[in-house]
Amino acid sequence: MxxxxxxxxxxxxxxxxxxxxxxxxxxxxxxxxxxxxxxxxxxxxxxxxxxxxxxxxxxxxxxxxxxxxxxxxxxxxxxxxxxxxxxxxxxxxxxxxxxxxxxxxxxxxxxxxxxxxxxxxxxxxxxxxxxxxxxxxxxxxxxxxxxxxxxxxxxxxxxxxxxxxxxxxxxxxxxxxxxxxxxxxxxxxxxxxxxxxxxxxxxxxxxxxxxxxxxxxxxxxxxxxxxxxxxxxxxxxxxxxxxxxxxxxxxxxxxxxxxxxxxxxxxxxxxxxxxxxFELRRDFRIIKGELNNLLDKEVYSKENREDYLKVILTDEGEVLEPMRKLKMVYPNVMELTYENSLKERSEGKEKKSFKEKSKIDLFKSFYKDVKGKECSEEGIKLMETLIENVERKEV
Incomplete structure (x- = not known):
């Protein structure tokens, strides 16, 4: 049966x-x-x-x-x-x-x-x-x-x-x-x-x-x-x-x-x-380290260099053209971020917090910066509705 x-x-x-x-x-x-x-x-x-x-x-x-x-x-x-x-x-x-x-x-x-x-x-x-x-x-x-x-x-x-x-x-x-x-x-x-x-x-x-x-x-x-x-x-x-x-x-x-x-x-x-x-044609991976180390043949020869990558650089100082150098070894680098570097300390943290915020949180911050006070509940609800309507049209 x-x-x-x-x-x-x-x-x-x-x-x-x-x-x-x-x-x-x-x-x-x-x-x-x-x-x-x-x-x-x-x-x-x-x-x-x-x-x-x-x-x-x-x-x-x-x-x-x-x-x-x-x-x-x-x-x-x-x-x-x-x-x-x-x-x-x-x-x-x-x-x-x-x-x-x-x-x-x-x-x-x-x-x-x-x-x-x-x-x-x-x-x-x-x-x-x-x-x-x-x-x-x-x-x-x-x-x-x-x-x-x-x-x-x-x-x-x-x-x-x-x-x-x-x-x-x-x-x-x-x-x-x-x-x-x-x-x-x-x-x-x-x-x-x-x-x-x-x-x-x-x-x-x-x-x-x-x-x-x-x-x-x-x-x-x-x-x-x-x-x-x-x-x-x-x-x-x-x-x-x-x-x-x-x-x-x-x-x-x-x-x-x-x-x-x-x-x-x-x-x-x-x-x-x-x-x-499923077996994936290209996996998604996150790799982390200093740029010179990631470009070391002994390091990258052990990995699938064709995978889609997010690279987190830990260099303390500025690095020159990191994306170009990385793509010569890893052709499918999708994202590049910094950790513990001068870039992060100067502007990276601000960019990271910006990316992590929701649209409504960004609106609240913007409103407070411009008006000098918190937005009302009525205003927030109106903005939530507007954001939802826009996102539906983008689908």
């Missing part, structure tokens, strides 16, 4: 540019490994939990790569795809011709509907229902469900899931595919808050904590396939998981392993999850 098996992946961000480096060839490298995993595992479906593209208007090479990938999976490997839009995608663009593509076993939900789309697959033990919840802002959900009490992402997801549960057959196995910040830790008032591993390459969904979603809403489902956070991790229990991003997209992800979750559901709906790791 065979259990239903599917591959959970997310956050491909096809077309991603990291520090002016196009990641398309790196993404193509790991997608070829995904094809091999599909061929070996023969899953019943490939589930993509949002952010297929890195931005709403994708470059031509990104569209071509995604088209080739979908064609390979569906036509050559004969594996259905179940996918949703994430916050980086244009839901309307992704959903184009979706009704026609269903006949080719490509199921994609780009925009949220009041009646959540359900895709049903079968194994020897009956039906497995996949509920597809594409990313949507709280205002969209509030209007769709005509519920004025929906104020944030937590309220929005709670209402969506309550509507699903009203018509859900609990005697069958049920899977949620969603995109957002789902967490399980609680503060002193019992409210959910940020407790999971985050990456610098993730775009915040909102400002001030309103993006968090209570993981307990998903407890009635056999598995929840999540996208948005780039680190592979569980949320409270074995059945609520982030698959993580397709590739490393920042130096905060140096220690993360990238790959896919292979999920098998037995006849009772219990999950068996296996992680298959």
């Amino acid at each position: 065979l259990f239903l098996k599917f591959i959970h992946t997310s956050d491909w961000h096809i077309g991603k540019i990291v520090n002016e480096y196009y990641m398309t060839e790196d993404q193509k490298f790991v997608l070829n490994q995904l094809f091999n995993i599909i061929e070996e595992e023969k899953p019943d479906a490939l589930v993509i939990a949002g952010d297929l593209y890195d931005r709403s208007v994708a470059p031509v090479e990104a569209i071509e790569l995604l088209n080739d990938t979908i064609n390979k999976v569906i036509v050559d490997l004969k594996t259905p795809i179940i996918a949703i839009a994430g916050n980086h995608d244009s839901g309307e663009r992704l959903e184009f011709a979706s009704s026609l593509l269903k006949d080719k076993s490509f199921y994609i939900s780009g925009t949220l509907n009041k009646n959540i789309e359900k895709i049903t697959l079968c194994d020897d033990y009956g039906n497995v229902n996949f509920y597809m919840i594409p990313y949507a802002e709280p205002a969209i959900v509030r209007a769709l469900y005509e519920d004025k009490e929906i104020r944030d992402y937590d309220d929005a997801m709670r209402v969506i899931l309550e509507n699903i549960k009203e018509n859900m057959n609990k005697d069958e196995r049920n899977v949620i595919v969603a995109h957002g910040y789902v967490t399980y830790a609680k503060d002193a008032e019992g409210k959910e808050f940020n407790s999971l591993e985050r990456s610098d390459s993730e775009r915040p969904l909102s400002i001030g904590g309103s993006e968090y979603i209570n993981s307990s809403y998903f407890n009635d489902f056999n598995y929840t396939a999540l996208g948005h956070l780039h680190g592979r991790q569980k949320v409270g229990n074995e059945n609520i998981r982030y698959a993580g991003s397709l590739y490393k997209y920042s130096f905060s992800e140096v220690k993360q392993k990238k790959g896919v979750n292979i999920v098998s559901l037995d006849e009772k709906g219990e999950c068996i999850v296996e992680f298959k790791e």
Whole structure:
């Protein structure tokens, strides 16, 4: 007797540019490994939990790569795809011709509907229902469900899931595919808050904590396939998981392993999850030391010089043309910073603190410098709204 098996992946961000480096060839490298995993595992479906593209208007090479990938999976490997839009995608663009593509076993939900789309697959033990919840802002959900009490992402997801549960057959196995910040830790008032591993390459969904979603809403489902956070991790229990991003997209992800979750559901709906790791074309690494030492052949000959690097120089004095010299040995240096140097003491600390501040903190500092007093709460809330609106347009 065979259990239903599917591959959970997310956050491909096809077309991603990291520090002016196009990641398309790196993404193509790991997608070829995904094809091999599909061929070996023969899953019943490939589930993509949002952010297929890195931005709403994708470059031509990104569209071509995604088209080739979908064609390979569906036509050559004969594996259905179940996918949703994430916050980086244009839901309307992704959903184009979706009704026609269903006949080719490509199921994609780009925009949220009041009646959540359900895709049903079968194994020897009956039906497995996949509920597809594409990313949507709280205002969209509030209007769709005509519920004025929906104020944030937590309220929005709670209402969506309550509507699903009203018509859900609990005697069958049920899977949620969603995109957002789902967490399980609680503060002193019992409210959910940020407790999971985050990456610098993730775009915040909102400002001030309103993006968090209570993981307990998903407890009635056999598995929840999540996208948005780039680190592979569980949320409270074995059945609520982030698959993580397709590739490393920042130096905060140096220690993360990238790959896919292979999920098998037995006849009772219990999950068996296996992680298959990708080999990266170029890894992300951080190296540290004095410039002359890093350029020493005995040092660099032991490392993969083609990796994407963040270099931290510890020279006490000024160094001449460090980036040019480093790139002669390490061609893919992405970032260069200083530690314990004259540069850091003079201006580096100021630049570092500037980079580490959030946009709203920068605004507060600017306001105080100009006005000589703190900004009012009303002014801060107005600026938070403006920042969110601008960031959404940049996606």
